Amino acid sequence: MGMKTISQFQSGESVINYFLVKAASMKSASNQNKYLDVTLCDQTGDINAKLWDASEDFEAVFQPNALVKIKGTVTEWQGKLQLKIEKVRAVNDSDDVDIADFVPSAPHDPAFMYQEVMRYADQIVDQEIQSIVRIILEESKEKLLYYPAAQKNHHSIRGGLLFHVMTMLRTGERISEVYPIINKDLLYAGVILHDIAKLDEMAANHLGIVSDYTTEGHLLGHIIQGIKKVERIAKEINASVEKSLILQHMILSHHSIPEFGSPKPPMIPEAELLHYIDMIDSRMYDMEKALSNTENAKLSEKVWSLNNRRVYKTDF
Amino acid sequence: MGMKTISQFQSGESVINYFLVKAASMKSASNQNKYLDVTLCDQTGDINAKLWDASEDFEAVFQPNALVKIKGTVTEWQGKLQLKIEKVRAVNDSDDVDIADFVPSAPHDPAFMYQEVMRYADQIVDQEIQSIVRIILEESKEKLLYYPAAQKNHHSIRGGLLFHVMTMLRTGERISEVYPIINKDLLYAGVILHDIAKLDEMAANHLGIVSDYTTEGHLLGHIIQGIKKVERIAKEINASVEKSLILQHMILSHHSIPEFGSPKPPMIPEAELLHYIDMIDSRMYDMEKALSNTENAKLSEKVWSLNNRRVYKTDF
Amino acid sequence: MGMKTISQFQSGESVINYFLVKAASMKSASNQNKYLDVTLCDQTGDINAKLWDASEDFEAVFQPNALVKIKGTVTEWQGKLQLKIEKVRAVNDSDDVDIADFVPSAPHDPAFMYQEVMRYADQIVDQEIQSIVRIILEESKEKLLYYPAAQKNHHSIRGGLLFHVMTMLRTGERISEVYPIINKDLLYAGVILHDIAKLDEMAANHLGIVSDYTTEGHLLGHIIQGIKKVERIAKEINASVEKSLILQHMILSHHSIPEFGSPKPPMIPEAELLHYIDMIDSRMYDMEKALSNTENAKLSEKVWSLNNRRVYKTDF
Amino acid sequence: MGMKTISQFQSGESVINYFLVKAASMKSASNQNKYLDVTLCDQTGDINAKLWDASEDFEAVFQPNALVKIKGTVTEWQGKLQLKIEKVRAVNDSDDVDIADFVPSAPHDPAFMYQEVMRYADQIVDQEIQSIVRIILEESKEKLLYYPAAQKNHHSIRGGLLFHVMTMLRTGERISEVYPIINKDLLYAGVILHDIAKLDEMAANHLGIVSDYTTEGHLLGHIIQGIKKVERIAKEINASVEKSLILQHMILSHHSIPEFGSPKPPMIPEAELLHYIDMIDSRMYDMEKALSNTENAKLSEKVWSLNNRRVYKTDF
Amino acid sequence: MGMKTISQFQSGESVINYFLVKAASMKSASNQNKYLDVTLCDQTGDINAKLWDASEDFEAVFQPNALVKIKGTVTEWQGKLQLKIEKVRAVNDSDDVDIADFVPSAPHDPAFMYQEVMRYADQIVDQEIQSIVRIILEESKEKLLYYPAAQKNHHSIRGGLLFHVMTMLRTGERISEVYPIINKDLLYAGVILHDIAKLDEMAANHLGIVSDYTTEGHLLGHIIQGIKKVERIAKEINASVEKSLILQHMILSHHSIPEFGSPKPPMIPEAELLHYIDMIDSRMYDMEKALSNTENAKLSEKVWSLNNRRVYKTDF
Amino acid sequence: MGMKTISQFQSGESVINYFLVKAASMKSASNQNKYLDVTLCDQTGDINAKLWDASEDFEAVFQPNALVKIKGTVTEWQGKLQLKIEKVRAVNDSDDVDIADFVPSAPHDPAFMYQEVMRYADQIVDQEIQSIVRIILEESKEKLLYYPAAQKNHHSIRGGLLFHVMTMLRTGERISEVYPIINKDLLYAGVILHDIAKLDEMAANHLGIVSDYTTEGHLLGHIIQGIKKVERIAKEINASVEKSLILQHMILSHHSIPEFGSPKPPMIPEAELLHYIDMIDSRMYDMEKALSNTENAKLSEKVWSLNNRRVYKTDF
Secondary structure (H helix, E strand, O other), rough: EEOOOOHHOOOOOOOEEEEEEEEEEEEEOOOOOOEEEEEEEOOOEEEEEEEEOOOOHHHHHHHOOOOEEEEEEEEOOOOOOEEEEEEEEEEOHHHHOOOHHHOOEOOOOOHHHHHHHHHHHOOOOOOHHHHHHHHHHHHHHHHHOOOOOOOOOOOOEEEEHHHHHHHHHHHHHHHHHHHOOOOOOHHHHHHHHOOOOOOHEEEEEOOOOOEEOOOHHHHHHHHHHHHHHHHHHHHHHHOOHHHHHHHHHHHHHHHOHHOOOOOOOOOHHHHHHHHHHHHHHHHHHHHHHHOOOOOOOEEOOOEHHHHHEEEEEOOO | OOOOOOOHOOOOOOEEEEEEEEEEEEEEEOOEEEEEEEEEOOOHHHHHHEOOOOOOOOHOOOOOOEEEEEEHHHHHHHHEEEEEEEEEOOHHHHHOOHHHOOOOOOOOOOOHHHHHHHHHHHOOHHHHHHHHHHHHHHHHHHOOOOOOOOOOOOOEOHHHHHHHHHHHHHHHHHHHHHHHHHHHHHHHHHHOOOEEEEEEEEEEEOOOEEEEEHHHHHOOOOHHHHHHHHHHHHHHHHOOOOHHHHHHHHHOOOOOOOOOOOOOOOHHHHHHHHHHHHHHHHHHHHHHHHHHOOOOOOOOOOEEOOOOOOOOOOOO | EEEEHHHOOOOOEEEEEEEEEEEEEEEOOOOEEEEEEEEEEEOEEEEEEEOOOOOOOHHHOOOOOOEEEEEEHHHHHEEEEEEEEEEEEEHHHOOOOOOOHHOOOOOOOOOOOOOOOHHHHHHOOHHOOOOOOHHHHHHHHHHOOOOOOOOOOOOEEHHHHHHHHHHHHHHHHHHHOOOOOOOOHHHHHHHOOOOOOHHHHHOOOOOOOOEEHHHHHHHHHHHHHHHHHHHHHHHHHHOHHHHHHHHHHHHHHHHOOOHHOOOOOOOOOHHHHHHHHHHHHHHHHHHHHHHOOOOOOEOOOOEHHOOOOOOOOOOO | OOOOOHHHHOOOEEEEEEEEEEEEEEEHHHHHHOEEEEEEEEEEEEEEEEEEEOOOOHHHHHOOOOEEEEEEEEEEEEOEEEEEEEEEEEEOOOHHHHHHHHHEEEEOOOHHHHHHHHHHHHOOOOOHHHHHHHHHHHHHHHHHHOOOOOOOOOOOOHHHHHHHHHHHHHHHHHHHHHOOOOOOHHHHHHHHHOOOOOOHHHEEEOOEEEEEHHHHHOOOOOOHHHHHHHHHHHOOOOOOHHHHHHHHHHHOOOOOOOHHHOOOOOOHHHHHHHHHHHHHHHHHHHHHHHOOOOOOOOOOOEEEHOOOOOOOOOOO | OOOHHHOOOOOEEEEEEEEEEEEEEEEEEOOOOOEEEEEEEOOEEEEEEEEEOOOHHHHHHOOOOEEEEEEEEEEOOEEEEEEEEEEEEOOOHHOOHHHHHOOEEEOHHHHHHHHHHHHHHOOOOOHHHHHHHHHHHHHHHHHHHOOOOOOOOOOOEHHHHHHHHHHHHHHHHHHHHHOOOOHHHHHHHHHHHHHOOOOHHHEEEOOOEEEOOOOOHOOOOHHHHHHHHHHHHHHHOOOOOOHHHHHHHHHHHHOOOHOOOOOOOOOOHHHHHHHHHHHHHHHHHHHHHHHOOOOOOOOOOOOOOHEEEEEEEOOO | OEEEOOHHHOOEEOOOEEEEEEEEEEEEEEOOEEEHHHEEEEEHHHHHHEEEEEEEOOOHHHHOOEEEEEEEEEEEEEOEEEEEEEEEEEHHHOOOOOOOOOEEEOOOOOOHHHHHHHHHHHOOOOOHHHHHHHHHHHHHHHHHOOOOOOOOOOOOOOOOHHHHHHHHHHHHHHHHHHHHOOOOHHHHHHHHHHOHHHHHEEOOOOOOOOEEEOHHHHHHHHHHHHHHHHHHHHHHHOOOOOHHHHHHHHHHHHOHHHHHOOOOOOOOHHHHHHHHHHHHHHHHHHHHHHOOOOOOEEEEEEHHHHHOOEEEEEOO
């Protein structure tokens, strides 16, 4: 018996470890007895688990997003591994386990990513633009450390928004070297601010899991919310009206076409480039994820966020 | 000779009257002599006019949007009437002519229309909503008295925006009688505010003629500008966040679909109804205009703003 | 024990009442015994019910659209209420129950609605148009009293078509006050006739439930069927060809664009207005229905007939 | 000097012949003298012609669609041939010229084509369907002999509608040999009736030139008009309701999709095939016409009716 | 007991016959015993079958696409026939059964169809074009004899591709009689080659059942693959560059519009006609299939490959 | 008098210089005398020029794309500068002028750009991929040195294709640093090959001006032509089939969606990135060009290649 992660499980062996409860529901077997049907996860994957003849007390333990310690046996059912739960208890402080080890998370430390993004903000030469960006980053810091970039789809992981922004900044910095027409101040500011109001659009818990959109998120959406945020901060610091306007335009146009939520197309080169950097980062993320589950010289399943494309993994 | 309006001109007669200069340019005849090619208008229509062998001094008189007094003879050229200018001078204060008599204008007095709209605003029961609406109407009063609702298309006339809003309020009031689900406070506020930022989106002169869009109009558009305006006023008077949000949502969604500039569809009945009242009023305006130039039992020319439809005038 | 409606049921209590059978099928439990799985409804809602160890005799009782009297106990299964049927019999004449109390129906008495629509028809000044409308209303009277306006979606309730037409007439009457260009004769006639051939397109029973489309409904559709109906009646009474044509055009164009079934767009103001009144009435209906199941300050589920929009219920 | 047709003209020679006037307008030269600017045609093509120093009397001679006898000299202007008119007179009865020799016409004699179509009608086995078709052909005979199939685009030539129908029948007959599922009665009837109401939709003169659409054509269109025609005839002869319905469905669906005017798609094989035979015949016509003006191994100009395609003429 | 085909089964009778295994999976009954849940087919249809209390040995017998001999009893379960398997064994050589009798197949013998297609190829007058076509037909012969034309949808049957091509050639031959503009050499070659690379795009077994697309099929598709095939063969025989190009163009454009996979539209009449013949053949196939399961005077279910249309079966 | 470039011309001065003839045509003045109406250009811009009373001998001198030496006087006509030609002769060898100085050209020396692209090709580690790329670059070298990337739109300048490729390589190199998933061999090869067959699709002269598309360009297009080129070279060097396939897939998918010419979407990350780098480079080019003619704080004219967007030039 050992502390194996889910991806290491083998049929027949006994295991003991900590897991995160993704979902659980009480069901009835054909013999009328009740059992708990549970989905457990750790950072290596998911597994279905059963607690047979479960009393209702266990429903309190198997709350979604709770951490539990479980002892059980790995079985196999119709070709799939399953975990038969034999012992379970809720995790307490003395267990000293970190929730971050049980949810899919960005591959960098949030504090590091925040620092990186701030480093780019500090490179913004224009003092007004820099101030707007820094103030917003600072007032958003707490949420930024765990917010995902989406409910589903690309970067819907803990710290995903920050990871998305940091990677885009790195890409933007390099593309700017090729095109002197690009004003780096605007590009960096646009990248940092383009999705910032996702913090207001979605309600996410500290695991980076989005339960729903907020009312304002439903009725206005993060693009409009982001524009209002820049408007407010720019007014507070008496920034130039034109600069504030340009930043708002970059947020407004970053989805490029009305059908995707941008009533105005990008009308400055930095806004156009922002759109493409955003696309590149989300597409590279989705493709990498799809290929990570694909064998060489094979195609992935259809990927919804890639317009139902299948992706191919080359064999050389 | 008489003070006939353009629609009364007949070939061969001498006329004298005041006209508005819509456009003018110096050209060369085949004998190399210069002449001024002018488009004149009054509220009854347009006519082409020529000032032969024109010295350059006259270019100063024939400025676009200037009023001029002209004596001339009506001629006919390839089936169309034309005016041969014989005498011309700029209008001065002593002429006592009102520019409003020379541009297409709303069929009601601006002051009356403003008062009507205010009367609806006063019927809004919710004090916060009423305040937001009244403050915006008051700070917009000066421009509202002459702004058109568009550069071209429906209600692109002096006072057109106010006329559009007033008529929509009348329609909205009546439809509300049929559907008790409708909150009149929201509907009236939505109607009054939906296009209010056209005052900021377009640059129009006192004749109600739009020269161009403003920079902010180009980069954000009146929907976003209107949302920001409501946000600002609502904050200033400490209005309820939800009420402010709902008003902003009504502005945001009033074009109904992303392709027409609304990233969010109407999500409350009042917003849905606002969209349809807006459509009805613009379509009734365009159809009435198209039919006014059409004979009974005939079809109009294709009307661009009606998606290139031709409209039919019934004969009974 | 009491005569509670479905929306009043509480877990554990005994109930006795009349219900309408929406659907029923014989199934096998895991112990191989047969049971009837039934959906019951009244005007307040639906409930799943079980008749355990059911003999095949009961299949005759639980016919779709039959009324039954049931005694049973309300139970709870996986968070949902269920009815355990203990006694059941078919309804007979002596029960004196009215089917109309068990199906979703228009909120007005059919006879009253028919009278209202007739009242509008009588206001049509043009005698030929009035005759066409009256003849069609009279020959359609029997079906109009119970037909819904659709198989699913808006106004798919008993008497729904009549309710839809009556409400549109009320709206049309009021909007006509604002736009003098509108010929009320045409508008009223257009409203009354626009969907009249739904009586021929769909096969509905007296409960206002549509089983299917008719063959002609499938192959031509109510728009074409309506045109042919007007053509026939107009010929029979020797009405003016132009008037008949205009009414046919209003039917043809009332969906506004080809993609929604109108090969010609509205080409007279009354046809254009008809389209918008139709949209307003269906949208107000769908939104009211969606909001009736929604808590304050919450969003509804996605509503298919509203293009999958969610609707928000304001909290003030 | 000789009776050359326009395609035979060479610069510098004197010609005398009959021509059709397509268009003419009085203009002023830079010396202020008036001249008539004329477009003449015969079946071989068009040429621009000038009558210098023309008195207004000549305007009466050069009426559109008039036949004239002209003596003149072929000149060349900026690389194009032109005709300098020296003598002109209107054609009178003694000239014995046939208008049909001056307009683009179908390549078969109208009487022959009508006979051919009738021959197919006679092959319809079902007596009711045959009667409907024959009655309509007979009452349409006079117009069918000269009507084009369109105002512009494919088969917009004298007798074009008949030519279109005859060719489609030949194609349909042959395809039916391959697919036994096809009911020839329905296919022949569908082909003959699908565009028959173009006779009512468009107003054409005896030259097969369409001046405009009729009012009913504008407001309903030939698809609806054709349906009503079949409905009327079928009722008159007491034909089976289902057969009438199927013929109406074939007319309704022959454009295949709503965007092109068919609210219902073809729902029987004969209707589906009708659509494709219609497409094939119009496309073959347009391509043949485009290629007739194209050199080997070259591409044609863009052809509007072929969705702006250019067509290639092979070199082998 | 008899050798009845599936469509002849009646509840209660004993049967013995050969069947093809379409799918099989081991399941657990509520009493925990295992059983095999099997789908069997022959050319007359499908039936669900159960092997109760099955040992795992039977899984080897019930491989997908295997032929088995079964003795069993026809039962009925919830209104559907089912087969209770009593005895089963794998088929061996001595059984002398032909797989072709158990899968849906083209209605002609593959060898005959291949010969027919070759007969058309031999009618191609141009020697270079004929050679290209013949070489490709010869090197494709083995696969052509069983390949379907698609994984699902039209002609997804054994020998379906050859059947599709043969029928299209017959149609093409006949339409060419009507349109002299058509070069038969090109048309026949285009028909034979248009889908030829489906042999490379899909991986099908000898039953004509496609398991998946090949990698090249996924990444390039049969249109591109077909172009490369023609290019290669034409080069090998030193054929005229223009002829090779024209054949490639026909393959490239045969889906007509970019949305369906043709980046270039047909630019020669033969390519345009090829597209329509392809459409006709697939639509006639799908409609015939849909109608074969439909009663007279009824509509079929919605057919996915016909854009979800329902098809009507006439009653005369 | 001096050797001023066109952008330096001022009204009234005498000039002498070399110019490129873009277009010229003989016209008639109103006094019937002939004159040549000419458009001249150098790298700084265009100017209209007139040679009055021109004999036909001059037509030979003013051939499109010819270099001429001209002496003349700058005049002004209706607000625009014009050149009155006083002396003109064709350029001969002794003039020692370089055509490259008179046409819009890439901002780098073609030889340098070719060398740069080759430097990236040399960095491809995989020897087969490198060989394919190098062979194609070498056989394309002569044309690459002057071919534009398009007939109109982005990079339609001398050497534009090479400039486009070189800049994309620089961008691709930098983005690869951020995304380790990217195989640089594939990305570099894809960038170099994606548009290589534009050399075969368009017919351009040594000035980099495209007169038309080639026949193969019209009938297949550069995407298909590029695929065939890679197929041929890969076969010649016996390269791995999979590698050849992947390169072909990158060419095929680089327009991303069928509507823009790619029947298959990008299915590997390098193909997806290639698409976006292509978009970025063309958009940055078009925006830079549009802004170069725009004042600060103003919007450009509508730019066709940017989907009719206007671009804004910031003022800070």
